[in-house]
Amino acid sequence: MIFGAALPLLAGAWQSYGAGADGGLEERLKPATDFTKLEVGEAKHGGSATSRGSTSTANAFSLSSGNMNFRRELDFKIGNSIFRRLWVSAPSSTDASDGLGPLFNSRGCQNCHLKDGRGHPPLSADVPDDSGSMLVRLSVPAATQDEKEKLEAHSVNSIPEPTYGGQLQDRSIQGFKAEGQLKIDYKEKPVTLAGGEVVNLREPSYETLFLHDGRARNVTEAILWHGGEGQASRDAFASLPKEDRDRLIAFVNSL
Numbered sequence: 001m002i003f004g005a006a007l008p009l010l011a012g013a014w015q016s017y018g019a020g021a022d023g024g025l026e027e028r029l030k031p032a033t034d035f036t037k038l039e040v041g042e043a044k045h046g047g048s049a050t051s052r053g054s055t056s057t058a059n060a061f062s063l064s065s066g067n068m069n070f071r072r073e074l075d076f077k078i079g080n081s082i083f084r085r086l087w088v089s090a091p092s093s094t095d096a097s098d099g100l101g102p103l104f105n106s107r108g109c110q111n112c113h114l115k116d117g118r119g120h121p122p123l124s125a126d127v128p129d130d131s132g133s134m135l136v137r138l139s140v141p142a143a144t145q146d147e148k149e150k151l152e153a154h155s156v157n158s159i160p161e162p163t164y165g166g167q168l169q170d171r172s173i174q175g176f177k178a179e180g181q182l183k184i185d186y187k188e189k190p191v192t193l194a195g196g197e198v199v200n201l202r203e204p205s206y207e208t209l210f211l212h213d214g215r216a217r218n219v220t221e222a223i224l225w226h227g228g229e230g231q232a233s234r235d236a237f238a239s240l241p242k243e244d245r246d247r248l249i250a251f252v253n254s255l
Contacts, residue, residue, distance in 0.1 A: 028040050028041050048066060051063040051064065051066050060115075062080065064076040080116075082109075083108075083113075084108065084110045085097055085108055087099060087107050087108060089173040089174070101173035102172055102173050103169040103171070103172050103178060104169055104171050104172070104173075105167070105169055105170060106133075106171070112133040113133070114133060118133075119133025120133055121184060122134060134182070135167055137166060137167050138165065138166060139158035139159055139160060139161060140160075140161050142159055143159070147159050164179055170182065181209040182206060182208060183206070183207040183209050184206055185205050186202040186204055186205075187202070187203045188201075189202070224237075
């Protein structure tokens with residue numbers, strides 16, 4: 001009885017791996033010559049989860065898995081709508097989308113994960129990039145035995161900076177100031193490949209800009225730009241001897 005039930009499976013295996021299987025394998029392993037169409041075996045390169053839609057468009061990462069049933073497809077579409085939603089600060093007439101801020105990096109998931117894919121750093125230091133897909137993580141060395149054990153056990157990936165937390169938030173809602181800005185400059189770096197070919201790669205360098213609008217290039221400028229309620233502290237700093245100012249700046253930079 002068991003053998004009889006297995007006959008269809010054995011027949012299918014023979015068709016796939018029996019006579020002529022070597023020829024089929026050789027066909028699959030041949031170097032590609034025509035890149036305008038799928039090769040043998042590429043029709044479902046993601047297995048049964050391969051999307052039923054076209055994967056040759058800019059929306060490839062926005063499509064659901066091909067093996068989702070109708071109920072799961074509904075869950076996917078609801079989740080995708082939340083992923084694309086633009087959040088606003090409260091109170092708002094849009095109850096389902098309020099709660100943004102006071103500090104943030106972007107108003108929606110889609111703003112960073114463009115087309116549901118990966119983000120990218122600014123393409124050039126001279127060209128403004130408002131895509132918001134560059135995220136700067138902040139951390140400090142483990143200071144206690146408990147923090148060291150958490151890092152060793154991989155229960156946490158890093159120890160957040162005590163003041164700013166785990167990431168620099170460069171945007172804020174009305175009435176609040178952002179934590180700061182990040183400036184990225186690139187330097188062309190020639191690299192020799194194994195075959196002797198020389199290519200130029202971009203080596204980034206990062207600089208934190210202070211104040212909510214990023215106009216201060218260092219701590220000293222950030223202090224001296226202050227006025228209003230901060231005027232007294234600004235004047236006190238400016239009246240310090242140079243050696244005391246240097247020690248204070250060194251302390252702030254060490255935090």
